Amino acid sequence: MPLTPSDRELVVEELGRDPTPAEEALFENLWSEHCAYRSSRPLLSAFDSQGEQVVVGPGDDAAVVELVEDWYVTLGIESHNHPSYVDPYDGAATGVGGIVRDTLSMGAYPIALTDSLYFGAFDREHSRYLFEGVVEGIADYGNSIGVPTVGGSVAFHPDYEGNPLVNVACVGLLRADRLVTARARTPGNALVLVGNATGRDGLGGASFASEDLSEDAETEDRPAVQVGDPYAEKLLIECNEALLDEELVVAARDLGAAGLGGASSEMVAKGGLGARIDLDRVHQREPNMRPLEILLAESQERMCYEVRPDDVERVRELAGRFDLGCSVIGEVTEGNYVCTFADEGGDRETVVDVPAEYLADGAPMNDLDAVAPASPERDLPDVPSREAFEAVVGSPNTASKRWVYRQYDHEVGARTVVRPGDDAAVLAVREVGAEPRSAGESSGPSARETGLAISAGADPNWTSADPYEGARAVALENATNLAAKGARPLAAVDCLNGGNPEKPKVYGGFRAIVHGLAEMCRDLSVPVVGGNVSLYNDSASGPIPPTPTLAMVGTKAGYDAPPASLAGEGTLLVVGDGPLARAEVRLGGSEYLARFGGSDRFPALPEAPADALDALADVADHPATLAVHDANHGGLAATLAEMVTGDAGATATVEDAPALFDETPGRAVVETTDPWAVRERFDGVAPVTELGEANSTGTLTLRAGGETLTYGAGEIAELRDVIARELE
Template sequence: MSLSEQDRELVDAELGREPTPAEAALFENLWSEHCAYRSSRPLLSAFESEGEQVVVGPGDDAAVVEAADGTYITMGIESHNHPSFVDPYDGAATGVGGIVRDTLSMGAYPIALADSLYFGDFDREHSRYLLEGVVEGISDYGNSIGVPTVAGSTAFHDDYEGNPLVNVACVGLLDEDRLVTADAKEPGNKLVLVGNATGRDGLGGASFASEDLSEDAETEDRPAVQVGDPYTEKLLVEANEALLDRDLVEAARDLGAAGLGGASSEMVAKGGLGAEIRLEAVHQREPNMNALEILLAESQERMCYEVRPENVDAVEQVAEKYDLGCSVIGEVTEGNYVCTFDSEANASEKPTEERSDSGGRETVVDVDAEFLGDGAPMNDLPAEEPTQPERDLPDADLRDAFEAVVGHPNTASKRWVYRQYDHEVQVRTATGPGDDAAVLALREARKSAEKGSAAASSGDSRETGLAVSSGADPNWTSAAPYEGARAVALENATNLAAKGATPLAAVDCLNGGNPEKPDVYGGFRGIVDGLADMCAALGAPVVGGNVSLYNDSPSGPIPPTPTLAMTGTKDGYDAPPAHLSADAGGATLLVVGADGGNRLGGSQLLAQTGGSDRFPELPENPREVVATLADVADSEATAAVHDVSHGGLAVALAEMVTDEAGAAVELDSLDALFAETPGRAVVATTDPEAVREAFDGVAPVAELGEADDSGALDLTVDGESLSYDADDIAALRDVLARELD
């Protein structure tokens, strides 16, 4: 990539001269779609990002939300799509590393990861190669740094063949008094770089992420992919904690897109300030690096801190304790963002400020930081509105359809994926992956309550659980971008409610193809509006996120994919299981929530059998539905709760059956079995009347049948019967392990 003619004219006019090579490269990266959101920012105002619980909203490295009195969590999400196509292992691993450092820069300790992954058709050898590499990269990095991966999703769709998606979210934990932001605070403070040495890896990563993948991307774009070192990241995590403990940090920014140039310029721009940076002072991994390489390399495991002059020695001592590199690279000023480089000093063994007066010093960047960070003009792109198809359903045999949907990789067990992740490290995971949502124990919130709340003084101190859900469904948003995105938000909220939690906040990763194509941009606009509308209806502010466009390749654009990571809170850590246990025998099985007309648009059934249908209608009162379900889930009479979404009731019921308990269920149509209307759940209860009363005036409740001790699913649909025992269902659903182990 290079600056367009229009952008070059703007830069020339602002500077009053032609930019230097380093300035041109810096503008190219920071004005790229990946950094400047030129095609998406005009749409993002649709999101509601404020609320009583929101402490720091969009615009920083991560959002900060109050989960309990005085206890904050951070939420962040990012994509590493193109790097994961070129190098699935390192691309995914460094995606984990980057989102964890975003968490550190807010003063938080990372407590959970969630990964949402999207690949081409599972039957393709290349898709399996990417899947195996990505999962290994995530597990090796996350496991090594001691952060549990507790939630996520994995989906397969033919349109991801030339461009997979790797979206990773992180949740962090901090106290009120440890909060740090990226806004530089005061002229005269020092800028200190801590972490790995800078090499030549990841050069031009931001611009690489802002263009379509070519046929030769796997070889030509390899230098743009960073190389991760999780053991250094773990040291950085602990060093960051030590710096916060000693109150040595004024502001912080992790080095991600556009490397040092991106992090340092954005930090001072946010504070309305400038900087003077000596590039040769940066500790380097490779000899003879030039100014542009030092400025833009995206080498991993690095943080930039603003530090008061009197605290620099203490920061250097912490870095030395954790065997991390440390460089004082410059200071905050009231002027422009200025980078100088002394090539003679850089050739020395250990460049220092004293050596930097050799006469070889050159000013390579001298620009206004705010213009660099926010001066990119927004794109005004044409959009074509997608249309929904009419109803045209094929004939389908009940047994064939059941086995095809329940055994499809999209709806089958993802145990092969999550068993490679350590989800128990840190010993706070109460409900792990494989369930509707994860639940984490926020013991710190209880301590906070014990210290000062009225409840604590009255002896009513309560534990707080944090539920986490993440994912999207490309079948839904391919069929209907707006309605499908609304469904994605509702499904994530329903996942939380099934564990007894109500939504707290959300972050999104909005993935789309080439926005210059009107039909692609129309679909992208649809997922933005749909996600925004449903999150607002749920009362879940969207407090941050990431946009990834130009996910296009010779095989075509990806489906518009709005990954949502949502958190919720609840009293206590206990949550009802998603499966039936031995003590569920005799419980009544109910499905709560409106069926949306049992439409099959976007369903896994139609994806395999063909045909078309309109997307299901969603409830007009989603917030009430979710809150009521959360209350029912926490009832002592509730034996199990499982959301109904991908694969419909067929998959929900199949997942609930165990060796200890089965179910006998009767439905009146194939549509009722396979429709995927979200906002519904199967509830196993010993008090069905109480559930009906709870949902009275909120949503319909229908009886499905009864749980028993058969260890089998006995299913009758429109008079036709099927029976599968738990072992048969497990074998049907274990397709990933069967094909990959």
Template sequence: MSLSDSDREIITTELDREPTRAEATLFENLWSEHCAYRSSRPLLGAFESEGEQVVVGPGDDAAVVALPDTETGEPSETYVTLGIESHNHPSYVDPYDGAATGIGGIVRDTLSMGAYPIALMDSLYFGGFDRDHTRYLLEGVVEGISDYGNAIGVPTVGGSLAFHPDYEGNPLVNVACVGLLSEERLVTAAAKRAGNKLVLVGNATGRDGLGGASFASEDLAEDAETEDRPAVQVGDPYTEKLLIEANETLIDEGLIESARDLGAAGLGGASSELVAKGGLGARIDLERVHQREPNMTAVEVLLAESQERMCYEVRPESVERVRAVADRFDLGCSVIGEVAEGNYVCEFDGETVVDVAPELLADGAPMNDLAYVEPADPERDLPEIDLQDAFEAVVSSPNTASKEWVYRQYDHEVGLRTAVKPGDDAAVLAIREGTDRPDGANRGPGTGLAISAGADPNWTAADPYEGARAIAVENATNLAAKGATPLAAVDCLNGANPEKPEVYGGFRAIVSGLADACSDLSVPVVGGNVSLYNDSATGPIPPTPTLAMVGARAGYDAPPTRLAGEGALLAVGDPVLAGDVAPELGGSELLARFGGSDRFPAPAEGAPAFVGALAEVAEDEGTLAVHDASHGGLAVTLAEMVGEAGARVDLSGGPALGRLFHERVGRAVIETTDPEGVHERVAGVAPVVEIGEATADGVLEIETDTGELTSSAAEIADLRDVLARELD
């Protein structure tokens, strides 16, 4: 990329001169779509980001939220950080390093807030599973996440995996991280005082990742896998682990005034944004940066995106102690300059190569005013489908099948916090009272932190607005199924080329849908990421609003998804079974397998009340199992609940395909020994229909108007094991 004529004109006018080569390249990256959100920022004001639990909202490296006190419910002094990032283009060019460095970057965003990383989530989107190239990308991405996350000792506890043909030329790799800290350890990315030193700690700077921000702001070319390889960073998880522990020591000793990790646009991006947020400037000598390669130019030092590096603001009297800590952990350390009044100034080889107002760099990019076309409503066109064929096809679809092949490669128990493991509706982490470190002494009852993340491209391809609303409700339902009340969320808004009116119309719709649903749920969206220009020679991706949501509950003993075999089965929140509405199959896995179209079923207006009621039901003594019903409909929900225990279910009284396979969100199946208690808790909030009973024989029997489906747990397990069967 290069500066557009209009951008160059603005910059030249502001500087009253032509920019230097270093300045032009810095503007090119910091004013790119990836960094400046030029097409999306005008839309992001739709999100509500405030709440009594929100400590740091959008705009920093990560958001910070206070956990509720287990006794009073009021915000406590124990905080969690939330952050989410995309590494889409790099993961297509180099799936292993692209995904691995995505993990490294989101972990450093967590470190820069003063937090210790305690959990990772990955939401992955690929082309058709039947394609060799998809499997190559999937295997490389999973290996990259696994190797990096396992090496740094941060558990990957959840996420999502989806396949859709429109990701063939542009997969999405969205990664989220949760960190833990106490009030007194909080650090932000706003420089505090002129005269403080800027210290670079971590790996040496090389030429890898040059132009990564601008590379992420344009469509992928057909030859991207070869031509764009230099724009992909190379990760070193063992140095990252040392950086995590060094950062912990620096925070413990109160040596850091502000911090920013070096990600997009490298040192130039991190240092200029740090001082701009504090209303200050900087004086930097680029030759002081410790370098891995000889004869690097000013542009290379400024813009290289070499990994495992942090920029700290440090008081002058603390510099030697910071250097000693870096030496202890065998990390490079350079005092590269200082915070100052006035402009952001960089010198190299005795010359001033950058001298600009930091706010112009960080916030001066003009926003785009783009044309858009509203998405059209789909027509109803349903094929004839045999019930048995439908059940087998949907349950064995890679989208709804078991994801154990993926998460068994991750160490999801390191840190000893994972109370509910991957494969459930949501992961639950144990946040023990009185500790903000993994080695804290207090192991008593505390707060359970539930985490859910993902999106469904079938939903948003069918209806971007309602599909995005459904993603928010479904993630909230996942938390409630574990007895947790939603606390906050971060989003990763993935779209194609916004200069195409149809694409931008769909992107606007997912922003509106996600914002409206989170507002209805009273869940503040406290941060996020935008990734546009996800186009390739095969076409645009579906609009994909990944949401990572956290919730809290007292304690961390949550009901499982697997049946106990001892209770009645209730479908809660399903208006189709209650006879209130006709089933709509738009966006369903059934139609993805067999073709056809229909309206996407909008979430019920009472979804917020349903989520609260479900969280209460999940805590009841009589509740034996809870599972949200969404992807793949009741067919997949029931199939996933069967194990050693089975179920006898009656879904007669309406169209079998509609009842089994519609994907309206905001519903759950509950096994309970107290059906009346569930009715009482949910009365007036959502319909409750008794659909059968759990059994001890490990067989799923479903009665419908068009016949009976019968499958043993072994047969279902074989259907659902498609990833492992095809990839091992």
């Protein structure tokens, strides 16, 4: 993709001359939608990114928030959508590698990954091929580098057939005194490249990610996909720790989109500085690489560091200790961003000489037309309760994702307390230290025992039905997942995925998810501290649904959390607004309609969601609480089916059968031996409705609208095991 005539005209005016081929390619990539957010940046001011806990907000490789005094966590999320269509294994694997390096560049050690994956209809052979390849790529890379994949989501929807989504988030941990940013500091400091050698893989990846996928993308665009080496990444993780231990890093930047040219120019631009880079000094794995290739190759497992001159030799030594390449490629300056290259005869040529800030931040924003999504009419199918229950509970969207997460090492690092398959993962952050207890003191958690809860995902059924309300629901659902484990939200990052923004209906849906997500996060007092935008997810089969993946973290005192599965001993309550608390059921965006067709309005969301989630977090930590499970995808039918395991069963009653399939977010099912305590905590906050009783029969009995459905735990497990059954 060459520069558009209008962009080229701006560059020529700024430089006072025609750009060189290398300059033109740099501007093309750094001014692409993928790097410059030309269609989305005007919308992103809707997000509230401020808060007392926010240390570094949007704009760096990852965001940084305070966990407890003297300890920070980093949050980052990125998409690798187009590469994962062209090459599902390497596309997904290098997505993991990139977000981990974003974590390293802030001075943090990566402690957890989540993956939110979206594919075409599960019954399509090509969708299953992509699904299997992506999961394998994530598993092989994450397991090899020793970072646990602890959560995420998987969704199937026909509109992803020509363009799947792979959204990966990473959480890191660091002491406050180890914080590093991507802002270059001092002219005269060296720029040092550490990691794998540079090859020709990934050329033009940023511009490739900024255009619709063509029908022959799997063959034509293969060179734009990077190839990962997780073992080099593991060495880079440990080398980065050693560099930080010795305080050798002044600033750092991961080499991701637009490669060395993107990382180095953005680093100095953030500091209002320039650079001089000798491209022939870059360690290379292929002969006769051209300057443009060295600048733009997106070869993986590479970091660019700003280093004081006196520390350069020690950086070389540490890189050598970890068997990593190391090149001193130039220095920070007060002038332009300048790149030179010496040919075999030793003649040095200046191939780039541009203002760094103009290159990194000068792209003009797009002013696009938008058409607001239409509201659906009510048109509900009439389906027998048993058929509906089995179709919804047995849908790949609500089915067990055990086939996916059992391929991930989710316990490496010995932090994972609540594992994948629950509402949210919970990690024990022991590094912050626990205060010693005196003899005879209560064994409850001390103020320094911190649990970190993580939830991530979105629901394309919701945002297809109503982009604005569906995006609000995505934020509420992720926060409810945290509250169900007794945690309160700390911060979030988003990955905003959309189709071709030049189509007014597509851009209207994208604008709606931005405003919906921002509004609910503001209502919940959750700062959105960073994120990623991926547009042009469009193909011959049409645009994807607007997909606002959210990764949210929360904290709690201690590490214990109630399970999602029943104990078989308590009363079942539904807490929160929903169809059990009001006469009207809304099935818009539900898996029920996805299975049987029809349309409806999206459910009304609660008016005071923050208060309700605060109450839910308290209930989750109450000693009488035996189980808590967020009620969302698939409604109460899927929620209760997921809670019945082994010998634990339940009897539940709803007045009308459709209420089983309403997916109003913000609700949860609680098993408790003290229903009065739950009602007292929710008094004046949100409704509490008795649903039934848990028991030790291993059977789920549902009474709905005069009909009784009975399923044993084994029958439910068979229904919910559809993914593994089809793929194994």
